[in-house]
Amino acid sequence: MSARKNLRRMLGVPAALAASALLVAGCVSNEPPEEENDSVSQDDGAGGTANDEPGDNVVIGFSAPAADHGWMGAITRSALDTAEQYEDVELRQAEATNDVNMQISHIEQFINDGVDAIVLLPFDGDALTEVALDAMEAGIPVINVDRELSSPFASRATILGDNYGMGVSAGTYICEELGDQPDAVVAEIQGIANLPLTQDRSQGFEDALSDCGLEVSTQVAADFTIQGGETATSNLLQAEPEIDAIWNHDDDQGVGVLAAIENAGRDEFFMVGGAGSLDVMEHIQSGDSVLQATVIYPSTQAADGIKLARLIAQDKDMADLVSAGAPHTIQLYAPVVTADNVDQYLDLGFRS
Amino acid sequence: MTRPLAEPPADTEKHDGTRRRAWLHGAAGRNLGLVVALLLLCVFGVISGGERFANIDNVMTILRLAAVIGVLAIGMTFVITSGGIDLSVGSVMGLTTVWATTLATQSMAENSHWIVIVSTALVVGIAAGAINGVIIAYGRVVPFIATLAMLASARGLAEMISNRQTQRVESGAFIDFFRSEPLGIPILVWIFAAVAVAGWFLLNRTTFGRRTVAIGGNAEASRLAGIKVQRHTLYIYALAGLTAGIAGVMMLGRTTAGTSTHGMLYELDAIAAVVVGGTLLIGGRGTIVGTVFGVLIFTILTNVFTINNMSTSAQLVAKGAIIVAAVLLQQRFANRSKST
Numbered sequence: 001m002s003a004r005k006n007l008r009r010m011l012g013v014p015a016a017l018a019a020s021a022l023l024v025a026g027c028v029s030n031e032p033p034e035e036e037n038d039s040v041s042q043d044d045g046a047g048g049t050a051n052d053e054p055g056d057n058v059v060i061g062f063s064a065p066a067a068d069h070g071w072m073g074a075i076t077r078s079a080l081d082t083a084e085q086y087e088d089v090e091l092r093q094a095e096a097t098n099d100v101n102m103q104i105s106h107i108e109q110f111i112n113d114g115v116d117a118i119v120l121l122p123f124d125g126d127a128l129t130e131v132a133l134d135a136m137e138a139g140i141p142v143i144n145v146d147r148e149l150s151s152p153f154a155s156r157a158t159i160l161g162d163n164y165g166m167g168v169s170a171g172t173y174i175c176e177e178l179g180d181q182p183d184a185v186v187a188e189i190q191g192i193a194n195l196p197l198t199q200d201r202s203q204g205f206e207d208a209l210s211d212c213g214l215e216v217s218t219q220v221a222a223d224f225t226i227q228g229g230e231t232a233t234s235n236l237l238q239a240e241p242e243i244d245a246i247w248n249h250d251d252d253q254g255v256g257v258l259a260a261i262e263n264a265g266r267d268e269f270f271m272v273g274g275a276g277s278l279d280v281m282e283h284i285q286s287g288d289s290v291l292q293a294t295v296i297y298p299s300t301q302a303a304d305g306i307k308l309a310r311l312i313a314q315d316k317d318m319a320d321l322v323s324a325g326a327p328h329t330i331q332l333y334a335p336v337v338t339a340d341n342v343d344q345y346l347d348l349g350f351r352s
Numbered sequence: 353m354t355r356p357l358a359e360p361p362a363d364t365e366k367h368d369g370t371r372r373r374a375w376l377h378g379a380a381g382r383n384l385g386l387v388v389a390l391l392l393l394c395v396f397g398v399i400s401g402g403e404r405f406a407n408i409d410n411v412m413t414i415l416r417l418a419a420v421i422g423v424l425a426i427g428m429t430f431v432i433t434s435g436g437i438d439l440s441v442g443s444v445m446g447l448t449t450v451w452a453t454t455l456a457t458q459s460m461a462e463n464s465h466w467i468v469i470v471s472t473a474l475v476v477g478i479a480a481g482a483i484n485g486v487i488i489a490y491g492r493v494v495p496f497i498a499t500l501a502m503l504a505s506a507r508g509l510a511e512m513i514s515n516r517q518t519q520r521v522e523s524g525a526f527i528d529f530f531r532s533e534p535l536g537i538p539i540l541v542w543i544f545a546a547v548a549v550a551g552w553f554l555l556n557r558t559t560f561g562r563r564t565v566a567i568g569g570n571a572e573a574s575r576l577a578g579i580k581v582q583r584h585t586l587y588i589y590a591l592a593g594l595t596a597g598i599a600g601v602m603m604l605g606r607t608t609a610g611t612s613t614h615g616m617l618y619e620l621d622a623i624a625a626v627v628v629g630g631t632l633l634i635g636g637r638g639t640i641v642g643t644v645f646g647v648l649i650f651t652i653l654t655n656v657f658t659i660n661n662m663s664t665s666a667q668l669v670a671k672g673a674i675i676v677a678a679v680l681l682q683q684r685f686a687n688r689s690k691s692t
Contacts, residue, residue: 092661095654098616100607102654105417109658112409126518127607130527150520194516 070352167204481593530605
């Protein structure tokens with residue numbers, strides 16, 4: 001198989017994953033799904049590389065926080081869907097919990113069971129580090145997703161989103177749209193303000209804006225909930241009678257943000273979202289609201305973790321890399337979705 | 353279950369009580385439903401999980417998970433037996449983990465001994481409990497409201513102190529101690545056992561315990577009988593605070609990190625374990641043994657669910673159903689032993 005073909009197949013993976021997820025979720029047609037991307041091969045189920053050929057049977061333990069947020073729900077759903085596509089993967093899913101005591105116990109159970117790999121999205125990276133070390137010492141590779149463990153010995157591989165990069169992407173987009181108005185009013189609606197991930201996003205946003213001479217005029221914080229988004233935005237709109245652009249960090253809280261904007265009857269600005277929910281992508285596609293773009297924070301990270309765990313457990317190399325062994329750290333890209341390219345990303349959107 | 357004081361008169365009503373009925377009617381009888389529920393769970397665990405359930409590593413995993421909530425539930429047993437409720441134990445526990453891992457505490461511990469971390473957590477726990485007690489006993493605020501206020505403010509204070517960040521325990525000796533396993537049993541389990549035994553002794557074999565039951569049965573009669581009800585109430589909430597502090601230290605040992613999110617909703621887990629265990633929510637009767645059973649039932653449930661790879665949502669539904677089943681079973685046994 002040529003490298004070029006490999007690459008095309010790799011690119012087809014997310015599309016195929018999302019397509020099959022959608023199929024499961026609610027496509028009522030009995031017709032086979034239309035092939036939009038001819039690089040996706042239908043017969044091997046997962047659509048991808050030679051690595052997708054069935055290998056040794058592996059048991060993967062999966063543990064993540066409670067799905068109390070659209071993005072987190074999508075994380076778990078996509079992980080389960082991905083595992084489903086491999087006949088050689090048995091996925092053990094621990095009860096999703098925001099209690100680190102409980103999550104530690106689940107990892108201990110995986111260790112007792114002697115699973116072949118653990119995919120762990122910790123509620124709190126620091127608190128789960130010790131038990132992840134135990135797993136690694138027991139010879140079980142830990143694939144750490146999204147929130148980093150605090151010891152380099154606690155995981156075999158780490159998959160992260162790019163929070164700083166989200167800010168940069170959002171800021172760069174706003175710069176392109178407003179670059180010729182040096183005194184434009186730019187507002188920012190954060191998630192939970194004192195989380196490191198929020199600070200990273202804001203720093204990236206500030207850095208990108210300063211590149212074109214803009215700065216954040218008003219910054220408010222919600223709390224990743226619809227209710228919080230509504231409250232924070234109502235206050236913001238009161239404080240700023242004239243706005244040119246808003247970046248909202250999170251599409252889940254964005255439902256509340258949009259509600260507040262519509263209640264206030266404001267539309268003199270455009271808004272950029274964050275995370276990439278299906279709802280927001282549909283708004284972007286139809287152009288029926290102030291939402292003009294969103295920045296993706298992949299909800300498929302844990303699904304990537306499952307794939308990586310399988311490769312590591314089966315001792316395979318990663319396709320499209322020349323070097324041996326699965327990589328140690330992968331940081332995912334944070335692309336901007338606009339009306340021009342939304343069709344390409346629609347399959348990756350999640351229902352909040 | 354609606355008559356808190358039905359117990360002692362029922363004893364005298366029992367005219368043809370054989371030895372067996374007396375046994376059934378006593379504490380063992382009340383716990384029979386729990387034992388049956390626990391056994392059924394274990395049988396189900398062995399059938400569905402086999403070796404994976406019935407092996408010593410898994411038993412230790414279960415006990416380690418049970419330990420933290422277990423300690424909270426022992427303190428809660430006293431509060432509920434006295435006719436009160438403490439909604440703040442989870443928050444107070446979070447606060448103790450944060451306070452015990454501040455830079456100031458940790459550098460003090462570094463210069464002396466890690467026991468500083470432990471005593472800080474215990475003192476913070478007792479203080480928070482004592483504040484609850486003062487407000488309830490002397491301010492005459494109902495326990496539900498007073499501890500609800502503490503639930504909110506302890507969590508808030510923890511967030512302020514930690515700036516909502518996770519604080520790692522730097523003391524290697526502290527971590528080593530809490531990861532040690534004397535006689536092959538994790539230290540957390542030893543602590544839980546010690547607290548349970550101490551709690552059982554305190555409730556069943558001391559004046560303190562008898563006064564707690566008396567106040568729960570009838571506070572006014574207790575006052576007339578010469579018990580200093582207010583002072584005793586203060587002690588009980590301070591005791592619950594102390595167990596929150598102990599649980600906080602255990603949580604630190606287990607996670608090696610203090611954060612304001614520790615112990616979220618633990619008060620409900622503790623209350624559920626206490627009530628499923630057979631302690632009356634309106635006071636006047638309490639059982640430490642029952643509480644330990646209650647805690648174990650919940651923990652084994654979680655364990656068996658995970659072994660069977662049940663979906664998270666199905667687990668929650670099943671959990672609710674089994675709580676109701678356990679309580680119904682327990683009532684059935686209690687009623688039968690009374691009516692025969």
